[in-house]
Amino acid sequence: MSTSAIEQTPTPTSAATSRRRRGALSSLLVYLAPLAMFLVLMVATPDVLSRTGIMSLLVLSAVLGIAAVGQTWAVMIAGIDLSIPATIGMANVLLTTLYAKGWSFGEIVVLLLVLSILIGMANGVLSSIFGLHPLVVSLGVASVVTGGVLISVDGNTGGDVPGFITNAVSPRGSVLGVPLPAALVVWVLVAVVVVLVERRTVIGRQIFALGSNVTAARLALARPMLIRVFVYSAGAICASAAGVLLAGFSGGASVDIGAAYLFSTITAVVVGGTSLLGGAGGYARTIAGVLVTTEFTTLLIGFSVGPNMQQVMLGIAILVLITVYGRDRHVAHRL
Amino acid sequence: MTSSPLIELAGITHRYGATVALDGCQLDIRPGEIHGLVGENGSGKSTVVKLLSGIMAPTEGTVRVDGKDVDLRSPTAAQAHGVLTVFQETLISDDCSGLDNVFAGTDGLFRRRRRSKAELELATEVVERLGTSPSILTASPYQLSLAERQVLTLTRALVRPWRLLILDEATSALDLATRDRLFALLQAERSNGRSVLFVSHRMDELEILIDRATVQRSGHTVGTVDRAEATPSRLLSMMDGRSESEHAGAATVTARRRDEQGTAARLCGVALSSDARPFDLDVRRGEILGVGGLDGHGAVALVEAFAGVSLPPKGKVEIDRDGLWSRVRGYRNAVASGIAYVPGKRQEEGLFRTLDVRDNLAMATYGEHSRLGVLRPHAIQQAVRAQMQRLGVVPDDPDYPITGLSGGNAQKVLVGRWLAAEPDLLVLNDPLRGVDIGTKREFYALMRELTDAGMTVVMLSTEIEELLTSCDRVAVCHDHGLEAVLEGDEMTYDGVLSAMFGQAPTLATHERTRA
Ligand SMILES: Nc1ncnc2c1ncn2[C@@H]1O[C@H](COP(=O)(O)OP(=O)(O)OP(=O)(O)O)[C@@H](O)[C@H]1O
Ligand SMILES: [Mg+2]
Numbered sequence: 001m002s003t004s005a006i007e008q009t010p011t012p013t014s015a016a017t018s019r020r021r022r023g024a025l026s027s028l029l030v031y032l033a034p035l036a037m038f039l040v041l042m043v044a045t046p047d048v049l050s051r052t053g054i055m056s057l058l059v060l061s062a063v064l065g066i067a068a069v070g071q072t073w074a075v076m077i078a079g080i081d082l083s084i085p086a087t088i089g090m091a092n093v094l095l096t097t098l099y100a101k102g103w104s105f106g107e108i109v110v111l112l113l114v115l116s117i118l119i120g121m122a123n124g125v126l127s128s129i130f131g132l133h134p135l136v137v138s139l140g141v142a143s144v145v146t147g148g149v150l151i152s153v154d155g156n157t158g159g160d161v162p163g164f165i166t167n168a169v170s171p172r173g174s175v176l177g178v179p180l181p182a183a184l185v186v187w188v189l190v191a192v193v194v195v196l197v198e199r200r201t202v203i204g205r206q207i208f209a210l211g212s213n214v215t216a217a218r219l220a221l222a223r224p225m226l227i228r229v230f231v232y233s234a235g236a237i238c239a240s241a242a243g244v245l246l247a248g249f250s251g252g253a254s255v256d257i258g259a260a261y262l263f264s265t266i267t268a269v270v271v272g273g274t275s276l277l278g279g280a281g282g283y284a285r286t287i288a289g290v291l292v293t294t295e296f297t298t299l300l301i302g303f304s305v306g307p308n309m310q311q312v313m314l315g316i317a318i319l320v321l322i323t324v325y326g327r328d329r330h331v332a333h334r335l
Numbered sequence: 336m337t338s339s340p341l342i343e344l345a346g347i348t349h350r351y352g353a354t355v356a357l358d359g360c361q362l363d364i365r366p367g368e369i370h371g372l373v374g375e376n377g378s379g380k381s382t383v384v385k386l387l388s389g390i391m392a393p394t395e396g397t398v399r400v401d402g403k404d405v406d407l408r409s410p411t412a413a414q415a416h417g418v419l420t421v422f423q424e425t426l427i428s429d430d431c432s433g434l435d436n437v438f439a440g441t442d443g444l445f446r447r448r449r450r451s452k453a454e455l456e457l458a459t460e461v462v463e464r465l466g467t468s469p470s471i472l473t474a475s476p477y478q479l480s481l482a483e484r485q486v487l488t489l490t491r492a493l494v495r496p497w498r499l500l501i502l503d504e505a506t507s508a509l510d511l512a513t514r515d516r517l518f519a520l521l522q523a524e525r526s527n528g529r530s531v532l533f534v535s536h537r538m539d540e541l542e543i544l545i546d547r548a549t550v551q552r553s554g555h556t557v558g559t560v561d562r563a564e565a566t567p568s569r570l571l572s573m574m575d576g577r578s579e580s581e582h583a584g585a586a587t588v589t590a591r592r593r594d595e596q597g598t599a600a601r602l603c604g605v606a607l608s609s610d611a612r613p614f615d616l617d618v619r620r621g622e623i624l625g626v627g628g629l630d631g632h633g634a635v636a637l638v639e640a641f642a643g644v645s646l647p648p649k650g651k652v653e654i655d656r657d658g659l660w661s662r663v664r665g666y667r668n669a670v671a672s673g674i675a676y677v678p679g680k681r682q683e684e685g686l687f688r689t690l691d692v693r694d695n696l697a698m699a700t701y702g703e704h705s706r707l708g709v710l711r712p713h714a715i716q717q718a719v720r721a722q723m724q725r726l727g728v729v730p731d732d733p734d735y736p737i738t739g740l741s742g743g744n745a746q747k748v749l750v751g752r753w754l755a756a757e758p759d760l761l762v763l764n765d766p767l768r769g770v771d772i773g774t775k776r777e778f779y780a781l782m783r784e785l786t787d788a789g790m791t792v793v794m795l796s797t798e799i800e801e802l803l804t805s806c807d808r809v810a811v812c813h814d815h816g817l818e819a820v821l822e823g824d825e826m827t828y829d830g831v832l833s834a835m836f837g838q839a840p841t842l843a844t845h846e847r848t849r850a
Contacts, residue, residue: 095732202708203700208697212687219678219685220698220752221670277691 025278027285030273032289038182041295045302055171055181064264065290067242067246070235071265072286077211077231078278079127079134084239084265086142088118090149090256096159096253096277105162112240119145120233130226138232146255157254161247169248190238192315194283203230211278260307267314268293270321312324339402341366341530341768342418342499347396349382351739354730356382358748360396361556362549364499369531371541371565374551374590375574375771377729380534381423383551384503387532388420389413415526417498421491421505423769424682425484428625430691433479434458437491454494461490466516477757481508481680481765482630482797489517501532502526504742506540507768508679510630510797511835512566518544526742534744536771538567539800551575575773590807590826593622598655599791600674600760605640605650607633612814613650618760620655620795621786625806626795629835633815635679637763638795642676642762654760675699675753677765679795685749686737691735693719695748710752722751725781727774742769752780761785767801779805800832 001048011276026047067084074081091112096110124143127134144209150157168182175182198204206222230262239258273287274281296317300310340363346828347360357379364370372380386393396402400416410500413420427436429576434450437458459469467486471479477488480800485508492500500521506514521531521544535541541548546566550557550573557573589740599620600731611633618641620625628634640647643666652663656671663669669676677725678684687695696719697704704714728740750766767775782792782805796802802809808822811834819839822832833839 045559062751200710202705202710204712205694205698205701208690208694209687212689213683213685215684216678216687217698219666219676222704224696275689279687 011230015017017245024075030285030288033271034128034288034295035298037292037295038328041299041302044299048298052171055184057173057298058177059181059183060298061167061290061294062181062183063242063245064261064268065187065287066190066238066245066293067258068265068290069238070188070285071269072133072194072272072274072281073207073231073235074138075266075274075276076207076268076278076281077228078276078282079231080266080276081123081232081235082135082138082262083119083123083142083232084235085143085168085234085258085260085262086145086255087116087239088243088246088261089255090145092247092253092254092257093149093153093242093245095156096161096245097153097156098159112244113237116236116240117233119236120231121229123232124225124229126225127226133311134228149255155183159253165248165272167246167248169245184249186241186245190241190289191283203227207231208279211280213279214257247252260311263311263314263318264293264297267318276322289296340364340399341401342416343398343399343402344383344386345397347386347393347398349379350388350394354739357386357393359551359555360551362530362559366498366530366532367525367528368546369525369533371545371548372532372539372551373536373570373574375793376747376769377553377741378551378574379554380551381503382554383531384420384422384501384534385511386448387413387418387499387501388422416493417496418501419492419495419497419499420501421485421488421503423503423505425481425486425488425508427476427479427484429475429477431476433474433476433487436487437472437477437494438651439491439610441647446451454758457494458490462486463539464516464520465489466513480630480635482510482513484680484738485509486513493520497529499530499532500532503690503731504536504769505535506535506537507800508765508797510628511799511832514540518682522698536769536775537798537800538570538772541565541570542567550577571592574771590822591622593619594822596620600641600652601660602637602640602647603651603653605647605652607636607640607647607812607815609648611707614817616810616817616820620791621789622807623782623786623792623794623805625802625809626793626812627797627799627802627809627831627835628812628818630797632835633812633845634795636815637810637812637817638676638762638764638793641669641760641793642666642674644676644678658837668757673759674762675756675758675760676762677750677753677764677766677769681749681768684747688736688738691729691733691734692723692737692740692748694828695737696722696733696751698754699752703753703756704723718755722755723748725754726751743771743774746770747774758790760791760793763792765795765797767796775801802831803828809837811835 047053067088094112095108099105119141123134123138126132127137144195170181173181175185198207206217206227209217209220209222210224210227210293218224237323243258247253268289269286270276270289271292272281272285297310298315305313336406344360345364348359358834360379360383362383372383374380385391386398387407390414392408398407399405400445403417418533434455438450438454455472458472462472467483471483471487476710477482485505489656506517509517525531526808533544545565546562548570549559550570552574560569566671568579571582572579597620602616604613604615626634626637636645636647637821639645640652643663645654645667645781654663654671654674661672663672665675680818687698693715697715700718701710704711704718716733723731723733728744728747728751737748740748746769753761767778786792794806803826808820809826809831811818811831813835814837818832818837821834
């Protein structure tokens with residue numbers, strides 16, 4: 001037995017640095033993925049390498065990114081939000097029909113905020129008090145929302161779109177003279193706020209705690225129902241914003257316009273590496289996932305793959321990724 | 336000894352990333368011996384256990400079974416050599432019955448087999464041999480106490496054929512009665528030529544049980560000693576490198592009388608189950624009130640009542656707030672009244688396994704360290720570091736993932752979470768489970784310091800020794816009633832023990848506390 005051996009052993013500080021470095025490495029890969037995917041896209045369809053090409057890609061990402069806020073947080077609390085497409089459709093239809101009826105944009109925004117919070121409360125409260133899985137609750141909420149919207153507009157989903165919304169999603173749009181589409185600017189602001197909430201606020205850390213261990217979170221003073229309501233409300237508000245932006249793309253509004261966003265938001269979250277088991281990950285990763293997902297979809301469109309086939313491909317991507325990431329949580333790590 | 340060891344580790348090094356958990360580890364276990372493995376928190380005991388059970392492969396070094404080099408690349412491979420393990424953290428799934436948990440892993444890939452009658456009988460026999468009710472096999476594990484969960488994990492190992500049984504602090508939550516039955520079982524198996532590797536921080540257990548002991552310090556094997564040499568002071572000095580004489584005179588703290596300072600909290604007419612006899616209990620300001628009792632006899636319910644975690648079916652819990660009695664109506668209300676509760680099941684009720692040490696330590700006090708819901712990172716960092724230093728958490732790094740901490744260190748983080756709240760009444764549910772002896776002593780001293788400054792402590796412990804050395808009075812539960820409150824001369828090992836079995840030393844004690 002030599003004393004020197006003892007002196008040399010555990011060196012926690014260097015271990016921690018290496019852990020951080022390893023952590024940094026795996027997240028670095030996540031953040032490099034969008035770049036790699038872009039290179040692939042460039043080779044396959046060289047015309048993305050124009051200003052318009054890049055801007056359209058970013059605008060599409062912005063809409064998906066804003067819609068994926070709710071999915072990210074829902075997954076982080078070990079839930080899921082199937083009501084995002086319905087909420088997008090709701091905002092889309094209400095904006096166009098009410099605007100055509102002469103409501104001001106501000107009035108519509110207030111209405112959408114109120115409705116979004118109601119949707120969030122329904123999701124959060126029902127999944128808390130009845131102990132129902134959010135999968136079931138949010139699916140139920142989704143059909144109530146879609147049905148309700150159709151009834152309230154009598155099936156007439158068409159209407160008008162404010163000009164500035166069309167501008168906001170135009171690749172040639174600009175904000176205060178800066179040649180950036182407003183949708184992109186909105187996404188950047190949303191992303192900054194969301195990431196700061198996750199990292200720098202009490203409720204942000206409690207979101208992680210709740211996803212990690214409900215009982216322990218409650219004992220550590222988190223309020224599970226309040227957090228769920230917060231998460232699903234914030235998600236619904238963002239989904240509404242995405243629905244409003246989508247109105248800028250084409251004439252006809254529709255309650256189904258958000259249908260594709262169920263799969264694409266989940267893909268973005270999973271590609272980013274947020275664990276479906278909850279308690280880990282975050283929106284910063286989802287941003288990378290959003291870019292990859294949009295590039296992937298653009299690539300598929302470039303190869304003239306139809307929307308149905310796109311869904312199939314995204315589904316396969318999700319399955320592959322879940323299998324790969326799922327290995328992380330091997331039993332050995334729990335001992 | 337000429338016969339080759341049953342299993343042998345030679346020149347083992349193991350790293351987690353850059354953390355060197357083991358370096359120069361040497362261990363041999365003979366057939367028919369109970370071998371102790373001791374060392375401070377983080378000295379690498381659980382790592383040795385995981386290597387022997389095929390959970391991971393060592394970075395360097397050889398493992399030999401019956402003198403032949405083997406590669407234990409999976410738990411199945413280890414089991415094929417007859418190595419069965421009860422891990423430190425009880426892995427019980429709440430999603431299936433106790434019986435399913437016992438036979439977990441024997442299923443096919445896609446279908447869970449129906450349990451045969453023979454399996455039920457086998458499991459029942461083992462559970463009964465450990466003196467526990469077989470109802471734990473059919474109950475939903477969610478309702479089981481930590482001790483019952485531990486019995487399930489023991490049963491999981493004992494129903495299978497084994498040559499070497501590894502118990503990694505598998506006795507830490509067991510009550511005395513169950514533990515003694517387990518020990519009798521182990522001793523019987525030893526005479527059948529089977530071996531046990533026994534990891535524990537309890538010197539009394541080691542003294543009863545072991546034939547030889549191997550001591551680890553900072554990942555390095557200090558040496559192996561025979562039973563005769565394995566006195567507590569010898570083992571302790573090998574563990575921390577200090578001289579034996581420093582441990583020989585280990586100070587036992589003497590209980591203090593605290594009755595002159597008034598009552599900090601009280602139970603009035605409380606019954607711990609709906610058909611139990613109600614009782615009153617006062618906690619004196621500045622005292623450390625120990626709570627003991629066999630598993631399932633209401634001790635946990637008693638501390639949970641103080642903390643507002645579960646309100647007793649009858650009676651009320653009150654805490655003194657600036658001279659006024661305020662009733663505890665629930666958990667959040669208790670916290671707002673200056674009560675803090677360190678839960679007993681650290682995996683199920685305590686730790687956030689996906690988060691780092693900082694979040695785990697500060698989660699409950701984030702509210703205090705924020706302005707309008709926005710955290711103040713600087714204040715948090717300082718508070719976290721202060722608690723980590725106070726409790727000696729290793730590694731000393733708030734960014735370390737909680738799952739990278741050894742069992743004892745994770746437990747310290749959990750205690751730190753609620754020490755940081757600076758409560759008036761600190762309620763602890765077996766707070767030092769798996770914590771090493773040196774740290775325990777420092778913690779007792781810290782409790783003394785804090786109670787001298789006016790804090791009051793209610794502490795449940797499964798260890799009678801701990802109740803006697805660290806507490807001013809000891810309340811003992813039996814059959815969901817308060818059997819005795821012992822103080823002064825009555826606080827003896829036998830006194831506590833007989834109260835646990837429902838034979839309070841004198842009726843007078845009981846009556847006095849009820850008056
Ligand atoms: N998964 C892991 N990742 C990183 N470091 C780890 C991991 N598991 C253990 N360690 C480190 O390895 C060292 C040895 O840990 P181990 O769990 O073997 O200690 P132990 O002797 O069982 O302690 P205790 O008495 O507290 O249970 C510690 O420094 C610990 O922080
Ligand atoms: Mg251990």
